[in-house]
Amino acid sequence: MRPEDIYQSPEAAAYYKAHPDFFHFATPADLPKDLIWETNDTDTEFSDPQAKLGGVFNFAFPVFPPTLRRVGPNSNNSFRGYAYDAYDLALTFPNPETGKTIPGTALSWAVSKDRRTVYYKLDPNVCFTDGQPVTADDYFFAFYFFQSPHIVAPFYNDYYSREFAGITKFDDYTIAITLPDERPDPLYFAMMYPIPRQFFKEFGPDYPSRYQYRYQPTTGPYQVLDGDVRMEQSITFTRVKNWWGDSRRYYRNRYNPDKLVFRIVRDNDKIFQMFVLGEIDALDIRTPKFWYRLNNEPVFQKGYVEKATFYYEKPRPTYGIYINTWKPFLGDLNVRLGLQYAMDFQRVIDTFFRGDYQRLNQMFEGYGEFTNPNVKARPYDPDRAMAYFAKAGFAKRGPDGILVNKDGTRLSFELTMDDSEMRKFLPTLVDSARKAGLELRPEVLQRTTQFKKILEKKHDLCFSAWATVGKYPDFWQTHHIDNAIETDADGTVKAKRQTNNITSTRDKELSELIDRHRIAKTEQEVKDLGWEIQQRIHDEASFIPAFKVATYRLAYWRWLNFPKNFGMKASDEFIETSVFWIDEQKRAETQNALRTGKTFPPQNRVYDQHNSEN
């Protein structure tokens, strides 16, 4: 198919015309002459050249996705990671192993002198999974698509209008993307996915319903064929024949199975049983319970099923206790420091999580060099806790062992938690706090109720977590004074509600640092300011870090093969990088062994080359 034969949407064309300041059409002659083009074709490859294509990979998923659309209502569900994010390829990528930019659908790129514009030369071989070649117009269409109200996704509308300043077409395979201002790493911010304009021929106000269960073609290796979406039962992905990435560095020897079958099984116990019976090939085990239960299963003991633990390094959910500094006594730094030493999260990790998790050191961990390694969580130590409480005036123990101050006020705070599985370690925290003379009054609320209470800033202490994404830590939402206080018409200052600054941190100097961090222009500046901010936040002591899951753990039948490093540093999901392959010969051998009773040595491997605590 020639580029000019591909469908062009008249609505999109009209939209480009109406916004000439965003959509620019130029000629190859307009391309600046002094650009330095980069290709980075010498970076680490992470797949295994021995990988074989083929086979069917069976996997279980606990819920049927409410939609197969990539954007729009309900699209932000947990299946989208498997359906799109794992396979769709953008212009460039950070290498999950080294962090350096590697080519994606672009073969080479160049950053302008003012660091606001990135130029890309596209790979003409790249096709969508439905066979449509990817050209510059698909990137134009992507902006039209994401800025359109038809997708009913205000976040995308806002993001793709505000975070980008324009796109330029030089020819069918040369484009440039311009950012609104100078960024420390323009390549990261200009990362863009093409949208298949031919598939969206019928794009209009009825997009959410019309495309509800239609799989949008991607630049990746898998597509969903007609009839492969079995409602409430399974979704099957089929590999594209002669995928363009098979000959490209960084993409060859990956995405090996011919078919990926996601079976919908609602109960975790049942998924476990299906795995043991060999009905699914692999099991991503996040709960310690199932991980250790497998040790007693004959399939593991006889070596038919293998286990692997992989340490990864990426931003993690910030589990911990958020102290509302707006509340009485909690505004006192000494009380907060006392609280830091009075919560025995290590004991929670050792007992409730069987020593499998690690202590989180601070809120902004896992950002690589942007995380200050000198900031360490304060250990549990009742002696130091009591010393700080004494400084705050709570020096004497009452008859029940709880500290009291001069006025007879007891050192007692409410600890709000949601009703998830985690509520079960609350007694350990209460127990450990009592030793330090602190009373915790647990309050367990449903998640939405808890969240409402926290955002209204009505809690004393709350156990919660923020999901974290991005390349750099974002301090503004959680620690800037703008999100901490507001002033009423009559001049009274009060806690600002409905913001993510749930510790009500309102330090002016810290806020200035955060403002400078937000407009930092080089990575060095981002790092230096970030480290300083993290240290200050640590000194403020309004967040008690709890734990992090440093690993992902996989159990799989032995016919699944992995490269020698197993996974990638920055990936917490084995399907995301898809470097495994299925060995049919080994499958036959194993199935034969199951019949004859032949055994293999049990395999339980640990890959801790990326353990940040090494």
Place this chain on the structure above:
Amino acid sequence: MFGLKLNPNTRRKLQRFKSIKRGYYSFLVLVFCVLVAGVGPWLVNSRALIVKYNGEYFFPTLGRMIPGETFGLDYEYETNYRALQEHFSAEGKGNWVLMPPIPYDGTEVCEVREALVYQDGRYLTPHDKKPYADGTAYLFHPNGRTQRVWRVLDGKLHGMMYGYDMHGDLIEKARWIDGKLDHYTPLATGLSKEFTEPRIDQIQYILPYPNQPGLGGHILGTDESGHDVTARLFYGFRVLCIASVIYLAFTYAIGIVVGCAMGYFGGWVDMVGQRLVEIWSNIPYLYLIIFLSSILVPNLFWLMLIIVAFSWITMTYYMRTGTYREKAREYISATRLLGAGNIRIIFRHILPNTLSTIVTFIPFMIAAVVTQLTALDFLGFGLPPTEPSWGEMLRQGTENFDSPWILSSVTVCLVVLLVLITFVGEAIREAFDPRKFTTYQ
């Protein structure tokens, strides 16, 4: 009852109740259980009954918390009496500790530690002598804090080791590969560069909750949060007793007052009262409780009041009809002629004669409140999770079928309790039934 002299009729009913053996003995067993629950802190407690230390006697279950310092220990928080007991007997200086029969508290988190066995280069778990497959192993400071932590894989030390001082600060790191030390990094001054091997018999592992019965002295094992199941059951029963008392007191007070008033005064009081009761009874009560308790997180008293707010209605129906019937009798008219006021008539004459209704309902009301409270806790809308509760235990049990001791113990207790209450209820109903020769099947 109600400070009134029982009339012969009532006395006869009680006699009849006594003669129904199944119900009567159930009643005695229940009373015994409630009495036992009443002296709970001396039977099930992590505090010692008596401590003899340096010639002085202490009674920790009475009065205020006694810090460890008092007994020459190095901490000022509450004494760990079980540890003290071991400490004293090891010392052999004539000091002793007398613990209650079940030395655990309902809110206490207990962990069971066992020493790993070292054999042929591998660490084995003591009970089955199999290599410790994968997990964490510990060495503890004398004060109970963690000193060193290893990862173990297939019985061999493998992965990072971390060492902490008495205050919990990280002071050393080492890396082990396949049972061999790869490198050692001291992080604090004063530590020798040479790594000192731990004494092999000191490496312990922590048995994950829930622990099966018998381990670590827990007769019925521990639950998912590390609570002793026996202590949980016991204190859960106490909670149910207290709940029943609050529930009965309030439902009866409201039910009797409103029911009597409607029945005795009749007319528009009855008319308006009945309509209000009808409206109130049409509120979907379970949803309301769930809604209220999800935003309020009530303690026991408030939770009971919420339940009471919707359960007094049934009582009013019976009291209303009972009062109507008695009021129409001639002796009431006679009393009135003699000049008795409303108050006197209601309390001296009508109430004693409706007693059978009131008494008959007590056991069934108790059974109802036990199931309601348990159901709410089971659904997670009841008491805070640290409070001992049978409903919470049932929930844990159903989430952990592979730890059957949780579910089985609480189910047995619940069934036995409800059966006993029902037996008593049947007996009372039969005893108070005016038709003497009917049998209740």
